[in-house]
Amino acid sequence: MSPRRRDAEGTAAARAVRRAELLATAAEVFASQGYAATTVRKVADAAGILGGSLYYHFDSKESMADEILSTFLDDMWAGYDRVLAAGLGARETLEALIVESFRSIDRHRPAVVLYQNESKHLATSERFHYLLDSQRRFEEMWTALLARGASEGAFRADLDPTLIYRFIRDTVWVAANWYQRGGRLSADDIAKQYLAMVLEGIQAG
Amino acid sequence: MSPRRRDAEGTAAARAVRRAELLATAAEVFASQGYAATTVRKVADAAGILGGSLYYHFDSKESMADEILSTFLDDMWAGYDRVLAAGLGARETLEALIVESFRSIDRHRPAVVLYQNESKHLATSERFHYLLDSQRRFEEMWTALLARGASEGAFRADLDPTLIYRFIRDTVWVAANWYQRGGRLSADDIAKQYLAMVLEGIQAG
Amino acid sequence: MSPRRRDAEGTAAARAVRRAELLATAAEVFASQGYAATTVRKVADAAGILGGSLYYHFDSKESMADEILSTFLDDMWAGYDRVLAAGLGARETLEALIVESFRSIDRHRPAVVLYQNESKHLATSERFHYLLDSQRRFEEMWTALLARGASEGAFRADLDPTLIYRFIRDTVWVAANWYQRGGRLSADDIAKQYLAMVLEGIQAG
Amino acid sequence: MSPRRRDAEGTAAARAVRRAELLATAAEVFASQGYAATTVRKVADAAGILGGSLYYHFDSKESMADEILSTFLDDMWAGYDRVLAAGLGARETLEALIVESFRSIDRHRPAVVLYQNESKHLATSERFHYLLDSQRRFEEMWTALLARGASEGAFRADLDPTLIYRFIRDTVWVAANWYQRGGRLSADDIAKQYLAMVLEGIQAG
DNA sequence: AATGAATGAGTTTTCATTCAT
DNA sequence: AATGAATGAAAACTCATTCAT
Secondary structure, three states, rough: HHHHHHHHHHHHHHHHHHHHHHHHHHHHHHHHHHHOOOOOHHHHHHHOOOHHHHHHHHOHHHHHHHHHHHHHHHHHHHHHHHHOOOOOOOHHHHHHHHHHHHHHHHHHHHHHHHHHHHHHOOOOOOOHHHHHHHHHHHHHHHHHHHHHHHHOOOEEOOHHHHHHHHHHHHHHHHHHHHHOOOOOHHHHHHHHHHHHHHHHHHHHO | OOOOHHHHHHHHHHHHHHHHHHHHHHHHHHHHHOOOOOOOOHHHHHHHOOHHHHHOOOOHHHHHHHHHHHHHHHHHHHHHHHHHHHOOOHHHHHHHHHHHHHHHHHHHHHHHHHHHHHHHHHHOOOOHHHHHHHHHHHHHHHHHHHHHHHHOOEEOOOOOOHHHHHHHHHHHHHHHHOOOOOOOOHHHHHHHHHHHHHHHOOOOO | OOOHHHHHHHHHHHHHHHHHHHHHHHHHHHHHHOOOOOOHHHHHHHHHOOOHHHHHOOHHHHHHHHHHHHHHHHHHHHHHHHHOOOOOHHHHHHHHHHHHHHHHHHHHHHHHHHHHHHHHOOOHHHHHHHHHHHHHHHHHHHHHHHHHHHOOOOEEEOOOHHHHHHHHHHHHHHHHHOOOOOOOHHHHHHEEEEEEEEHHOOOOO | OHHHHHHHHHHHHHHHHHHHHHHHHHHHHHHHOOOOOOOOHHHHHEEEEHHHHHHOOOOOOHHHHHHHHHHHHHHHHHHHHHHOOOOHHHHHHHHHHHHHHHHHHHHHHHHHHHHHHHHHHHOOOOHHHHHHHHHOOOOOOOOHHHHHHHHHOOOOOOOHHHHHHHHHHHHHHHHHOOOOOOEEEEEEEEHHHHHHHHHHOOOOO
């Protein structure tokens, strides 16, 4: 590797690192205060720079949200796709998807909160249409899985499938609002208990 | 009753009716767009009047949110209090509370959404401290009930109680985001199915 | 006419009057300082209101320029079209067009200056494409007229037609930079002298 | 000459060359987009460097405009002064000045455009007062010449002298907006035709 | 009850300029 | 000579709120 090559990579990498830092800060602030209620100045304050300086790195407040959300979704779907490609049974797939979801929350907590709270609102703009696409694909994935599980006899067939879908979806993702990395329970611990509740219920056996 | 008296009551009543209408509109808009992202003008547009005209009825945007939320919470707690006063067993109480919750969603859907999405943010202001009080009381009510149910042998004891609490809380209230009055399933239908999932799980027996 | 009808017309008219006032002020400031160098605040100051208040009447600084320019162009073309419809000879048409042009300058001086100085720049945006259309039509009108005049023997044929076109065009419109309504010479006086220069030259006979 | 000396001269010369290159680029961009609407970044982009890098060569955006304009004016006046020193008759002087003007446009097209469009605005700052001085001297030169020509019987006496002055001034300089070096007509060709129009008019003899 | 014009504080964004490297 | 990250002041624009009518 020539020194010139190394330099170029060095600065490109440094820039990417800085962007990632700033996005992490922005995501944190967006998640805790709400996207609309967060001023660019608050993000900058949290990053220790001035408001205008953010515009050296990003085009707009919106483009920060965009990058935060698309990065999260790409990573989430990569995880889901690995699970789906494994060719497991319905119940094992469900378990793996839920574990994967909690791991996504672990890695992208503020982005998940942002997604939960703002995607309906953001998706009205053309730029964020991929949020709707993701939602649609998500619903298809789950309804197909639940239908397969019901027909295979893995899941109860006496419940409304749409209701089950929403139940699982909400249950999992809302957890991003209170999950804390490094807390008492790890993401995998929580996944395990959620699975127990969802599969077996809370009623004493 | 003198005509003068009747008139006064008539206008006072008419005023109250108009306020309620406007609050219902405002709640709808706040719920669908988010409180911070909703301008007073959007609310007024939805009500068919001009922005400034809302100030004849309300002091401020905040006071609209205040009235929407406190009305909802008062009504919700009235329902809960009736249940708690009935002296039922743990499991029956849980069932009644969940039914009651879905009925609250049925009556106050936009207010519930507003509460879900904005209470953390709003509660930073003195005026909305009652939101925190309500939350605290809510958590106490549920943890007490779950503890009682576990000790009575009604609920499983192998799960983390905090987790169960959050699971139920989130599961129920997030439904306000998709619930539609007059839809395929009534609030009581949904409550019944949610109870089945929460108590028995989705796994085939 | 019902009172209701009169009211509605009254307020709509009042609004139109106010808009026109503000646009006249804005045009004056844009013309004297340049569009890009003019801040919205300067326009507002000149109108005796605050910066933000302009946004009650107009969407943006750009939309003010838009309305100023399109109003001017519509009026200018109405005048030209009347001339063209009269079916005069080439020389009489030229005279009438030049008189009409100076009258346009008289009625819309700041708009003409704005057009002269900023249209090249503004026309890069989709919204101002009509400026290019107008320019194109203007050029076609003049080159057709000059060609007709040359073939009819009214105008010299030994000069480059494009050059003559530009000569006349620039000569006329640049006058907006120094013309003053109510000054020593009226618009028609200036037109007469310009015509003398353009047609006969400044050389002593 | 010592090598050290040669180096110093070499770098000084190289620096001057680079400055000239950058000024030419800046003038081009200022002319095409307008001074106020041109960001330093756009100039830098056009030069293939970053915005901040321009400040190694120039103090400020203003000082670029300053250098562009004063270089042009110095050169223009050197040409005019040569003509005036030649002691020609009024008509020959007019011809020579117009030829000289088109040669100035040929050599400094973007600077001329900048001068035309921005000098009124720039001249409000102390630093650019020389623009006003130049204008004043320009007007004096021309009005004196036109008066001399009228009294000598070279130019018509029935036209308003101020009007003639403005007519010639505008006519010539506005051509910088469309003139292209290396186009169909050379600067001298254009000068010749302009002279024909100005002196003899466009009317068929 | 509601209008319509305005206020004024605050928000997002822009941009000339600086400076350590 | 130039880069790249920042500054800081000012710009365009937004919006809750006021108030005379």
